[in-house]
Amino acid sequence: MPRAVEEQPGSASTVQEHVLDNGLRVLIQEVHTAPLATVWGWYRVGSKDEAPGLTGVSHWVEHMNFRGSTNIPRDKVKGIIEQYGGYWNGYTWIDQTTYTETATRDALDHMLFIESERMGSCLYDPADCEAERTIIISELQGGENDPDTLLDQELTATAFRAHTYRHPTIGWLSDLQTMTRDDLYGHYRRFYVPNNATLVIVGDIDADAALGDVVKRFGRIRSGDIGRRTQSKEPEQLGQRRVTVSKAGTTAYLKIAHHAPAGDDAEFVPLLVLDAVLTGAKGVNLWASFRTPPPQRSARLYQALVNNGLASGIGGSIVPTNEPFLYTISATATEGTALERVEEAAVVAIDRVARDGITPQELTKAKTQLRARLVFENDSITNIAHQLGYFATIGRWHDFHALRGRIEAVTLDQVSQVAASRLNPMNRTIGWFAPSAE
Amino acid sequence: MTAQPTTVVRGLAPSRHVLANGLTVLSKHTPVTPAVTINASVRAGTVYDPSDCSGLAHFLSKTIDRGTTTRSADEIAEELDSRGVSLATSVTRQVLSLTCTCLAEDFERVLALVADIITHPSFPAAEVDSRRSEVITLIRQDEDNPAPVAVDGLMETLYGARHPYGRKLRGTVPVVERIDSAVLRAFHQSHVKPASVSLAMVGDIEPPRAAAAAAHAFDGWVASEAPPIDIAPPLLPIERRTRVIPMMNKAQADIAYGFITIARNDPAYYAFWLMNHIMGQYSMGGRLGDSIRERQGMAYYVYSSLDANVVPGPLMVRAGVSAANIARAVASIDAELTSLAADGPTEQELTDSKQYLVGSLPRTLETNAGIAAFLQTAEFFGLGLDYDVHVPGLLQAVTRDEVHAAARRAVDPSKATVVVAGPYDGTIS
Numbered sequence: 006m007p008r009a010v011e012e013q014p015g016s017a018s019t020v021q022e023h024v025l026d027n028g029l030r031v032l033i034q035e036v037h038t039a040p041l042a043t044v045w046g047w048y049r050v051g052s053k054d055e056a057p058g059l060t061g062v063s064h065w066v067e068h069m070n071f072r073g074s075t076n077i078p079r080d081k082v083k084g085i086i087e088q089y090g091g092y093w094n095g096y097t098w099i100d101q102t103t104y105t106e107t108a109t110r111d112a113l114d115h116m117l118f119i120e121s122e123r124m125g126s127c128l129y130d131p132a133d134c135e136a137e138r139t140i141i142i143s144e145l146q147g148g149e150n151d152p153d154t155l156l157d158q159e160l161t162a163t164a165f166r167a168h169t170y171r172h173p174t175i176g177w178l179s180d181l182q183t184m185t186r187d188d189l190y191g192h193y194r195r196f197y198v199p200n201n202a203t204l205v206i207v208g209d210i211d212a213d214a215a216l217g218d219v220v221k222r223f224g225r226i227r228s229g230d231i232g233r234r235t236q237s238k239e240p241e242q243l244g245q246r247r248v249t250v251s252k253a254g255t256t257a258y259l260k261i262a263h264h265a266p267a268g269d270d271a272e273f274v275p276l277l278v279l280d281a282v283l284t285g286a287k288g289v290n291l292w293a294s295f296r297t298p299p300p301q302r303s304a305r306l307y308q309a310l311v312n313n314g315l316a317s318g319i320g321g322s323i324v325p326t327n328e329p330f331l332y333t334i335s336a337t338a339t340e341g342t343a344l345e346r347v348e349e350a351a352v353v354a355i356d357r358v359a360r361d362g363i364t365p366q367e368l369t370k371a372k373t374q375l376r377a378r379l380v381f382e383n384d385s386i387t388n389i390a391h392q393l394g395y396f397a398t399i400g401r402w403h404d405f406h407a408l409r410g411r412i413e414a415v416t417l418d419q420v421s422q423v424a425a426s427r428l429n430p431m432n433r434t435i436g437w438f439a440p441s442a443e
Numbered sequence: 444m445t446a447q448p449t450t451v452v453r454g455l456a457p458s459r460h461v462l463a464n465g466l467t468v469l470s471k472h473t474p475v476t477p478a479v480t481i482n483a484s485v486r487a488g489t490v491y492d493p494s495d496c497s498g499l500a501h502f503l504s505k506t507i508d509r510g511t512t513t514r515s516a517d518e519i520a521e522e523l524d525s526r527g528v529s530l531a532t533s534v535t536r537q538v539l540s541l542t543c544t545c546l547a548e549d550f551e552r553v554l555a556l557v558a559d560i561i562t563h564p565s566f567p568a569a570e571v572d573s574r575r576s577e578v579i580t581l582i583r584q585d586e587d588n589p590a591p592v593a594v595d596g597l598m599e600t601l602y603g604a605r606h607p608y609g610r611k612l613r614g615t616v617p618v619v620e621r622i623d624s625a626v627l628r629a630f631h632q633s634h635v636k637p638a639s640v641s642l643a644m645v646g647d648i649e650p651p652r653a654a655a656a657a658a659h660a661f662d663g664w665v666a667s668e669a670p671p672i673d674i675a676p677p678l679l680p681i682e683r684r685t686r687v688i689p690m691m692n693k694a695q696a697d698i699a700y701g702f703i704t705i706a707r708n709d710p711a712y713y714a715f716w717l718m719n720h721i722m723g724q725y726s727m728g729g730r731l732g733d734s735i736r737e738r739q740g741m742a743y744y745v746y747s748s749l750d751a752n753v754v755p756g757p758l759m760v761r762a763g764v765s766a767a768n769i770a771r772a773v774a775s776i777d778a779e780l781t782s783l784a785a786d787g788p789t790e791q792e793l794t795d796s797k798q799y800l801v802g803s804l805p806r807t808l809e810t811n812a813g814i815a816a817f818l819q820t821a822e823f824f825g826l827g828l829d830y831d832v833h834v835p836g837l838l839q840a841v842t843r844d845e846v847h848a849a850a851r852r853a854v855d856p857s858k859a860t861v862v863v864a865g866p867y868d869g870t871i872s
Contacts, residue, residue: 038475039809083726084795090802109802136740144743146694147763150589150865253692255587256580286527297544300529302520314573317580339576340583370525377478377527381544384476384810440587 020393020402021212023219027228028200031219032393032402033212036386042208043107043386044116046123047394050196051100052174053328054235061176062184062192064097065141069189070104070197071095072133074122079130085115092387093119098291099170100327101398107387110209114218120204121222124197134186142182145175152254152438153335160260160436161331163248168239170330198229203397207390239264239329246434254440257338259316259347261355262434263427265332268325269400274411275419276323276332276427281371282363282420283354284321284334288378289408291324292391297381300374309354310336315347327399332427344437359428362421375412454832455808457818458650462658464665465638469818470653471645473811479646480544480811481557484819486639488537490607490674490754491630498578498614499630502622504534505578507631508541509570511563514556516570522556530557536608537752538823539635544812547647551656554644558660561640564631566624575619582613589690589697592864594759596688597699600860601757602677608754636666643818645811674754677703685861689868696766696865700776701759704853707751707824713837714845715749715758715853720796721788721846722779722854723747723760730779731760739775741768758853766867773863773871777856784854787847801835 023031051063073079086093091108104123106116148154158173165171175181204223206215242264266272277289285301287294301307301319310316316336323332334355338347363371383389396405457471489500508530509516523530523543530543541561545553585591595611602609613619642661644653680703705715723731728746735745742762750756760780764772788796808814808831821830863871 038473040805041809087726087795087799088802090799090804090806092803092806107806109805136737139740140736140743143695143741143763143765146765147743149694152587255583285524285529298529298531300524300527303517303524311577312573314576317577337580337584339580341576373525374527377546380476380478380546381527384478384812386809 021216022402023216025199025220025224027224027226028198029223029226030203030397031216032203032205032397033215034207034389034393035210035212036207036389037209039386040110040209041107041386042110042113042116042206042210043105043390044113044120045205045390045394046104046120047203047205047398048102048196049100049201049398050102051098052172053099053169054196055169055172056235058180059184059188059192060172060180061141061174062188063102064174064176065137065181065184066189066193067095067097067102068137068141069129069134069193070123070127072130072137073128075126075128077119077122079128079133085119086112089115098174099330101395103394103398105387105391113206113210113215117218117222121226124199124202124223125226127193129186129190129193131186134189138181141175142178145178145181148175152250152252152256152440153258155252156250156258156260156436156438157333159248159250160262160333160434163246163436164262164264164331164434165239167237168328169235169237170328195229195231198231199223199226200228201231203394205390205394205397207386207393242432245430247436248434249437249439251439251441253442254438256340257342257344257440258438259336259338259344259351260333260436261351262331262333262436263429263432265323265330265427267327267329269404270329272423272427273325274408275415275423277375278368278371278412278415279358279363279420279424280321280323280332281374282367283358284319286371286374286378287321288375288382289325290382290388290392291395293382293388294378305354305358306334306336306351309350310347313350314339315342315350325396325399344439348435355428359424362417362424365417368415368417368420372412372415376409379409454829455814457828458654459828460654462637462661464661465636465668466661466664467641467822468654468657469641469643469822470648470650471814471818472647472649473645473814474647477547477647478544478811479547479550479644479648480542480815481554482540482542482643482645482815482819483557483561484641484643484823485539485561485635486537486669487539487634488535489610489612490536491634491672492607492610492614494605496614496618496622496626497610498612498619499622499626500539501534501613502574502578502619503627503630504532504539505574506566506571506627507564508532508560509574510565510567511559512565513563514559516567519556519560522552526553528553534612536612542812542815550648554656555660561635562661562664566627568624571624571627575622578613578619579616582616582619585613589693589695589864590763592688592690593697593699593862594761596686596862596864597701597759597860598757600684600686600862601680601701601703606677607674608677634669636669637661637664638668641819641822643815645815645818677755679703680858680860683857683859683861685871686863687867687869687871688862688864689866690864691866691868693866695763696769696863696867698762698764698769698772698776699759699862700773701757701860702853702858703755704749704758705751706753706755709751711845711849711852712751713841714849715751717793717796717800717838717841718783718788718846718849718853719747719749719758720800721792722783722850725792725796725799730783731776734779735762735772735775739771741772766865769863769867769871773861780854780856784850787843787850790843793843793846797838797841800838804831804834
């Protein structure tokens with residue numbers, strides 16, 4: 006029988022946490038606002054778990070896990086969720102791979118069935134592996150049509166020397182061309198075990214009945230030993246780095262990255278506040294935040310770059326991760342503006358905040374923005390469940406509920422300290438996409 | 444002050460009333476999160492661009508919120524940012540939209556600000572200059588991106604460069620360079636009028652409070668109705684046309700393949716909706732996804748979309764493929780469309796798509812933003828306050844023969860327009 010680890014009382018609802026005998030962590034929250042239910046299956050495997058030669062294997066495995074299993078033949082994959090008006094998807098990133106379905110509540114057991122099959126018995130038919138190889142190469146090339154994506158890839162690979170966060174989640178092209186079906190299946194069997202997973206259920210459901218369904222569907226899946234993970238610690242950076250991508254194009258792009266603290270680091274939330282001051286608050290939901298632009302017109306870098314006509318847009322990216330990743334600032338140069346000028350203005354603003362910190366008014370505004378974003382990004386059961394699973398996978402799910410308190414508690418000194426320690430030229434990598442004539 | 448409110452009691456049951464000045468107010472109370480979505484839709488999309496000034500409505504969307512007669516751009520920025528609100532302005536062929544979500548406690552103040560932006564923009568010259576350089580950069584980015592190049596190329600070839608649907612939404616650099624404060628002000632005065640605005644407010648706010656706030660925010664804004672515009676019906680293609688736009692610096696090509704179909708008020712609309720869903724939407728891109736993505740592994744994305752509007756809109760197939768696969772992908776699209784037009788859908792496909800579309804309604808209406816967008820669509824096309832209640836029946840009533848007839852009517856590869864943009868400089872057939 007599963008043991009109940011904890012019940013977390015909340016203002017409107019509760020999250021129940023259970024760990025099955027096979028190690029599967031289950032989080033269930035009743036939300037009765039719409040006749041819907043959502044299921045997310047999370048795995049602690051992402052591109053950071055990939056060795057050279059096998060980059061992109063986690064993402065390719067994600068694709069394969071939509072291509073049929075022992076009890077869901079290839080031609081029956083379609084329609085199980087669709088008949089309930091449901092939506093399904095999945096994504097892979099540096100720390101995690103996840104799958105989701107959201108549909109009317111009567112589809113709950115079907116969603117659990119799909120996720121249990123995904124964990125235990127996907128097929129990896131060789132012909133399907135080959136079809137996905139070319140689909141993923143098409144996905145990669147579609148991404149490379151975007152100069153911003155190309156630059157981001159080069160910037161990340163320059164900022165990291167040792168850590169496996171350095172390679173793109175989609176993988177390097179040559180690895181995608183040479184990986185085998187056995188590479189894929191081996192990666193799948195190693196990491197898709199219940200003791201490496203979190204299952205999240207949120208919606209108009211009965212929590213006790215849902216737990217019973219989970220035990221029925223997942224209880225017999227055996228736990229496994231995932232062995233030693235690829236582990237590396239990024240050595241301290243010894244000086245500013247720089248990379249330039251030269252390719253035909255119409256528009257110039259700038260990115261400035263600094264090594265950032267991991268999500269559970271005491272410096273993470275002060276950096277979140279600092280980013281809100283520099284580029285506007287994005288919130289912390291990787292699934293929802295890119296759908297709504299941040300409030301940023303009074304942000305320092307917007308004022309310095311966009312309002313001064315140097316950039317047509319700016320952005321900041323700081324996302325909670327399992328290990329220290331990057332805080333990246335991006336700008337698109339307006340036509341006719343040299344990248345040197347955009348960079349100079351950005352660096353002046355960054356150096357100033359590193360030297361002088363932020364004002365009390367900016368702290369108040371940043372906290373208000375982040376508080377509002379936390380409300381806005383939890384407007385659907387899909388988003389709520391995403392956040393529980395996301396934080397459970399990169400750290401602890403309680404961290405999601407603790408965020409609001411951590412944001413409120415941030416002080417001016419903490420922001421000054423993180424600005425001084427992180428936004429330091431020694432910790433900086435600057436990337437240019439400099440369009441060349443065709 | 445206001446006309447008698449109309450309230451429908453089943454389903455979504457939004458409240459609707461029209462202010463004395465002609466502005467339509469829609470609201471729906473959803474006490475799920477302490478937030479409210481404000482969605483203002485103005486009949487001032489790109490079809491209203493003067494024929495020699497395409498891109499004007501888009502430029503308006505970039506400048507309307509950058510200063511009013513009583514607030515500077517910085518003051519607006521501060522009012523929004525200090526409440527965590529991000530105001531999104533966008534434009535489609537038909538409408539200019541201003542949308543944002545705010546905390547319920549800030550609702551009245553944010554609505555008053557949105558109303559001020561809609562009614563009294565001042566288009567300060569310095570702001571117009573910086574937004575112009577942003578717009579020009581956006582146009583240059585589009586020119587370097589095979590997806591918008593292919594779609595713009597298709598629309599221009601399908602509708603003709605003079606038709607409002609054939610022109611680029613963002614216009615061209617020489618035109619944008621001519622647009623100044625006076626041009627923007629004149630366009631705003633001609634097209635942004637109370638009777639052309641529909642305001643939807645959805646969230647943790649009771650309809651009486653929403654109604655009072657809307658009446659207060661737009662009080663005193665009076666203007667004559669905008670004259671209706673006359674959009675010429677497009678000429679239907681009589682033969683297959685192909686066009687290649689080489690972009691040799693790119694990694695992958697985009698295909699845009701399409702037809703001119705029907706207007707939204709065509710009685711066959713629901714049959715077309717289902718036909719498009721079966722062809723290029725269901726699950727991973729319908730029949731097209733099965734063939735081109737799942738079986739042949741040629742593309743990460745392939746799908747079709749239908750934009751039936753006040754004028755006959757396009758049915759468009761889209762795919763991203765390597766240059767080596769262009770001919771095979773186009774031939775596969777031809778084959779799937781030929782088969783659908785010849786034989787129609789199977790009963791199973793029709794049942795599957797109906798179940799999906801009917802069942803997906805609660806998801807569509809889960810969030811405040813989703814409800815607001817749904818209410819605006821229903822209002823724009825005059826579908827009624829109880830449209831959410833009627834949609835399932837309208838879809839269920841469609842027969843297989845009607846979907847087959849829709850496919851025969853709309854989908855004929857020998858009259859398709861096919862545009863390819865990407866690293867390819869050969870020809871296509």
